[in-house]
Amino acid sequence: MISGTNSIGNKASKQGKKTFKTFDPKQNKDTEWTFYEASSSEIDEAVALATEAFKVYKDCSGEKKAEFLEAIAVEIEALGEELIDTYCKESGLPQGRAMGERGRTMGQLRAFAKVLKEGSWVEAVIEKAQPNREPMPKSDIRKMLFPLGPVVVFGASNFPLAFSTAGGDTASALAAGCPVIVKSHPMHAGTGELVSTAIIKAAEKTGMPNGVFSNLNSSGIEVGQQLVKHPKVKAVGFTGSIKGGTSLYKLANERDEPIPVFAEMGSINPVVVLQSALENDSDAWATKYASSITLGAGQFCTNPGLVLAVKGEKLDGFIKTLSEEILKLEPTCMLHPNIYAKYNEGKKELSAQSGVTITADYKKDTNANTAKPSILKVSGADFLANTKLHTEVFGPFSVVVICEATAEMVNILNHLEGQLTGTILGSEEDLENNYGVVDALQSRVGRILFNGVPTGVEVNSSMVHGGPFPATTDPRFTSVGTSAIKRWVRPVSFQDWPNKLLPLALQNENPLKITRLVEGEYTKN
Secondary structure, three states, X not given: OOOOOEEEOOEEEOOOOOEEOOEEOOOOEEOOOOEEOOOHHHHXXXXXXXXXXHHHHOOOOHHHHHHHHHHHHHHHHHOHHHHHHHHXXXXXXXXXXXXXXXXXXXXXXXXXXXXXXHOHHHOOEEEOOEOXXXXXXXXXXXXXXXXXXXXXXXXXXXXXXXXXXOOHHHHHHHHHOOOEEEEOOHHHHHHHHHHHHHHHHHHHHOOOOOOOEEEEOOOOOHHHHHHHHOOOOOEEXXXXXXXXXXXXXXXXXXXXXXXXXXXXXXXXXEEEEXXXXXXXXXXHHHHHHHHHHHHHHHOOOOOOOEEEEEOOHHHHHXXXXXXXHHHHOOOOEOOOHHHHHHHHHHHHHHHOOOOOEEEEEXXXXXXXXXXXXXXXXXXXXXXXXXXXXXXXXXXXXXXXXXXXXXXXXXXXXXXXXXXXXXXXXXXXXXXXXXXXXXXXXXXXXXXXXXXOOOOOOOOOOOOOOOOOXXXXXXXOOOOOOHHHHHHHEEEEEEEOOXXXXXXXXXXXXXXXXXXXXXOOEEEOO
């Protein structure tokens, strides 16, 4: 049952005077639920509770934290049809997508639990003392990773489960030993509340300290701003727009004690189509990319919004097939009228730029908030001259850039902003003969694909879902996969410390049986 209250630890609270509703984009009307925006006193209470919880939670064993994460997955599944129905109502997304995203959310939690049980993620390093070393003795120095403290996570609009309340940011922060305060996304506050109840039940069942998790509602930006500025908050996770992410980043760096903001923001995910792909598989790739561009109404951060290839008849054929195939696909509902309106504004603005030709534009009547897909084409020279054409249009939209030669393509790639992904279509021989293209693309992205589509992000230890600014605020980290845990920790060294008083991960006997770097060698000894 959705109450519309905030969760401050295990307490439901509705002190705030401001209320709002979520929206059903398919029915084009408000949902039946009323939500209470968190007040300043509720924000302070949630942060204070998280600060106290951190004193206990940071010292919980990996096994105990793993038990907590696994319990969250169990409780999310136990929400059953109510969660799926609420998700679909608040997002306009289909039931299959909801069930898939729920499965991914539970899978992420269990993946981090596995990391915690194994334990080597703390990166324990030991350099033993050499008291007789000349000309100076060497101290015993040992290092490992420790959690930062309370973390604020902003729910994402386009993934109500996998990037929101119990999504990757929350799962990785809890795994690291950091209590989490979620600033729920106003588009799916009901979904967020249901997941919050699951997390709180799991915390109570596994004996976690009260305040290890809180969920706060808001309809605007004020609650998020107060959380980021709060002196006891130690880090922020955000998935959303470039404007929102950079504003939070600036706010965090203006604090007396600046804190890291790990924001995953915008990307047009360039796709380079090399000659063999045009000659041998042009229609197949065009058909596949029509589906990728329109998947989930184009509301993926890895949506392929830019395609580059060298001019010629084969490229003309690719553009023709792509344009025809994308118009055959049934348009789908977007997440919210605001997102729908921004999509149309962005599409209209880019379509009106000098040198741009519209090659596909869906004309049939559609239901409310349904995105009509579009494909544009432009010359490489016009694209280089107009940075507006580099802008992400969040929806089923892509721009094909017609390059004069490979050298122009490389120049364009070198002038692109940072991206989450880059893709090359072609043969192995193409890769060998186009090192400049590969090198330029690799320098601008966090993940580079060969002969695939960028939509779809695997959750594992080798995934990088990040990239140079403005794809993210810190290209050294990923927000997907088990390496995401490293955002919420810092290294601490212990010099000449008594063995029995060291953290277990650094003691001589290695009681945790983890892999450690000892004197330059990885070992469990």
